[in-house]
Amino acid sequence: MNAPPAARRTARPVLPPTHGVPMQVGLLEQVMRLEVQAYPFPWSRGNFVDSIAAGYWSHCRITEEGLLIGYMVALRSLEEWHLLNLTVDPRWQGLGLGRRMLERLAHQARSESGRSLWLEVRPSNLPALALYERFGFQQVGRRKNYYPDHEGRREDALVLSCMLASGAGAGAGAGAGAEPAA
Numbered sequence: 783m784n785a786p787p788a789a790r791r792t793a794r795p796v797l798p799p800t801h802g803v804p805m806q807v808g809l810l811e812q813v814m815r816l817e818v819q820a821y822p823f824p825w826s827r828g829n830f831v832d833s834i835a836a837g838y839w840s841h842c843r844i845t846e847e848g849l850l851i852g853y854m855v856a857l858r859s860l861e862e863w864h865l866l867n868l869t870v871d872p873r874w875q876g877l878g879l880g881r882r883m884l885e886r887l888a889h890q891a892r893s894e895s896g897r898s899l900w901l902e903v904r905p906s907n908l909p910a911l912a913l914y915e916r917f918g919f920q921q922v923g924r925r926k927n928y929y930p931d932h933e934g935r936r937e938d939a940l941v942l943s944c945m946l947a948s949g950a951g952a953g954a955g956a957g958a959g960a961e962p963a964a
């Protein structure tokens with residue numbers, strides 16, 4: 783039986799199946815298309831090229847059709863992993879991909895003896911803050927006037943960290959050390 787129109791309108795979209803690959807120059811056209819949609823002050827293509835050349839850890843989620851729908855870049859520094867960029871295609875936000883990618887990052891860090899994740903986030907970025915807090919990040923500092931804003935002023939950055947050693951940071955029920963889906 784067909785669902786009534788109201789039910790069809792409210793049906794929640796489901797994330798398409800994806801596989802993970804490291805970021806490569808060949809993906810940067812798609813990366814930049816999402817980056818400029820997702821951020822008021824996006825990274826430049828050169829920032830991504832530099833991060834690849836520098837050997838930063840990265841992870842892209844690609845659909846069976848070859849479409850990029852999420853990516854992240856992190857910098858390893860001894861036992862600390864700094865998340866520099868985490869982006870989900872705006873069409874696929876709110877469906878769990880960001881959380882799954884964080885789980886993937888935590889898994890990778892643990893597998894390389896990482897003990898903590900670190901990041902900076904704008905206080906005005908409420909969806910990202912909610913994601914990080916729910917995952918287990920805590921605010922540990924604040925950098926004054928860190929980010930530009932469109933009024934020509936600066937916005938502070940909140941510094942968040944999440945300890946991994948005790949199995950924290952698994953977020954939303956994922957087991958520490960378990961292979962995550964993303």
Ligand SMILES: CC(C)(COP(=O)(O)OP(=O)(O)OC[C@H]1O[C@@H](n2cnc3c(N)ncnc32)[C@H](O)[C@@H]1OP(=O)(O)O)[C@@H](O)C(=O)NCCC(=O)NCCS
Nearest residue numbers: 820868869870875876877878879880881903909910912913
């Ligand atoms: C931040 C971002 C990566 C989150 O990814 P996402 O796939 O949309 O997030 P998820 O669906 O995995 O959400 C996980 C949790 O985050 C929180 N969250 C996500 N989006 C939210 C929103 N719009 N409002 C409030 N909370 C939100 C919720 O707590 C959610 O858990 P729940 O669904 O169990 O309630 C994504 O919104 C994005 O790419 N934003 C633009 C780029 C950006 O700001 N990146 C972060 C830079 S620091």
